[in-house]
Amino acid sequence: MTDTALIARLIDRLLVPRIGHPPGNWPRRVYEVIQRMAEAAGTDPVQLLNRALAGESTRLGDALVDAATVGHTSFFRHAEQFAELRARLPAIASKRRRPLKVWCAACSTGEEAYSVALAAEQAGVAIEILATDVNPVAIQIARVGHYHSTRPGRVPGGPASRSWNAPPHLKERIAFAVASIVEPDALLGPFDVIFCRNVLIYFDREDVAEILATLSELLRPDGMLIISPADAVLPIPSCLARTSAAGFLKPSGEAPMSARWVLPNRPATLRPPVSVGAIPVVAPQSPSEPPLVRAARLLGAGDPSGAELVLTELLNRDPGHISGWFLLGEALLQRDERAQARAVFLRASRCDPSRAEDVDGEALRRAALSRATALGA
Known part of the structure; x- marks a missing residue:
């Protein structure tokens, strides 16, 4: 086995349990991080990965999760979905004697979670949010809650705003944690609303319906599971039904599949990378x-x-x-x-x-x- 193939397999062993899905190829930046950290440690990439797998250091694993995950996000992304959320929240809240419980799965650096909190505040609805991501670097940014944009109007505060600090009363409503959407057992459901947007598209199509069925088990009977318009091209399990709003799903009344979704045992279908110097570039x-x-x-x-x-x-x-x-x-x-x-x-x-x-x-x-x-x- 070549070093390149061995490195790819070691990355699989280190990252798939943490991320929850093997991509067709690992991004080039994953290999760049390994190369840079190996040089800094005075060792080679294979030895560095084996040390991480042996539990000698979590720093490499955290850095690779950060490099492997897509952090593209923004405030009030898919604005029409937030308009729909504001319209629907009061009806759900009227049936509760407590704040609504919301889970923002794959929350990245926190913009979605703060957008949900702001939308609930605008709707006059009390809310508690659990926001999770597999990337500990992204979660740390979310907890700080300071955002800056080079272009005005991309953060809350008005069309001329270039920076925004999450106010304390919003931070109090959100608990940020490192967790994967494929290991939800430790989460404190059930939830009134689950956001799982712009992430399902990275899983194999045959796994998406099973993941959604597992998420539906954490949803209240009259709750909502919200996916993005891009995710809406994927298969939906029979235990969930589409609604009149794009990306809004509700329990259909049919029981979810009994088997919980677990990480597939099949190996990742990595195509052989081609090498440029010491860093492989994926096909x-x-x-x-x-x-x-x-x-x-x-x-x-x-x-x-x-x-x-x-x-x-x-x-x-x-x-x-x-x-x-x-x-x-x-x-x-x-x-x-x-x-x-x-x-x-x-x-x-x-x-x-x-x-x-x-x-x-x-x-x-x-x-x-x-x-x-x-x-x-």
């Missing part, structure tokens, strides 16, 4: 991956240009693909091309919703129209 994604899923992965990773290329090719073949038009609008919006995004969302709203696959086409059509209207305001 591109398999062309057999469905274009919509590939585009959603690129969007979730903060690569709207790459997603646009994939979606343009898809829409040239199938001009009536409503999910393709919707995700293209998302890609253009990430690039801040608002006029073009509005035109694309309008195009999505005119597509035949009955042609949508694995998604509520009518809900997606309404979401596209809502976004186009907001962009025209």
Whole structure:
């Protein structure tokens, strides 16, 4: 076995139990971190990884989790979902005699959790939030709660705001913790609302329905599980039902599968990396991956240009693909091309919703129209 192949296997052993899913390839930055830390320690990458696996140091593991996870996030990401949340929270709260319990799974650096807290405050609803991520570096940033943007209006505080500090009364409502969505047994459910957005797209399709079924077991019978528009292209288990709002799921009344989802025993399907110097560069994604899923992965990773290329090719073949038009609008919006995004969302709203696959086409059509209207305001 070559050193490159051995390093890949050692990374699998170190990271898969912590992250919960083996990707098709580990990002280049994972190998760069290993190389840099090995040189600093005066050893080689294989010895460094073996030491980490032996429990001699947690620093390498934390650094690799940080390098392997996608931290692309923002305040009030998918704004129409937060508008829907504000509208629905009071009805749920009216049935409770206590603050609503919310879990923000895969919360990254905390922007989503603080957005949920602000939305609940705007709705006049008392709330308690558990926000988790596998990345301890991201969780530490979230706990500090200080955010700065080079562009105005990207943080709370108004259109001219460039920085924001989470106020103490919001911090008191949020408990940040390091945890994985595939090991939820230790979490204190059940929850009234679970956010699990822009993360499912990184798991194998055959595992997504099982993960969602496991999450549904932590949801109250009248609760909501919220996924992102990109995640909505993935399969939904029968124990959950789509609603009129894109990405909002509710318990269907059917019992979830009895078997809890566990980490798969199958090995990661890593393609052989090609070596450039001491750092391997991974091969591109398999062309057999469905274009919509590939585009959603690129969007979730903060690569709207790459997603646009994939979606343009898809829409040239199938001009009536409503999910393709919707995700293209998302890609253009990430690039801040608002006029073009509005035109694309309008195009999505005119597509035949009955042609949508694995998604509520009518809900997606309404979401596209809502976004186009907001962009025209």
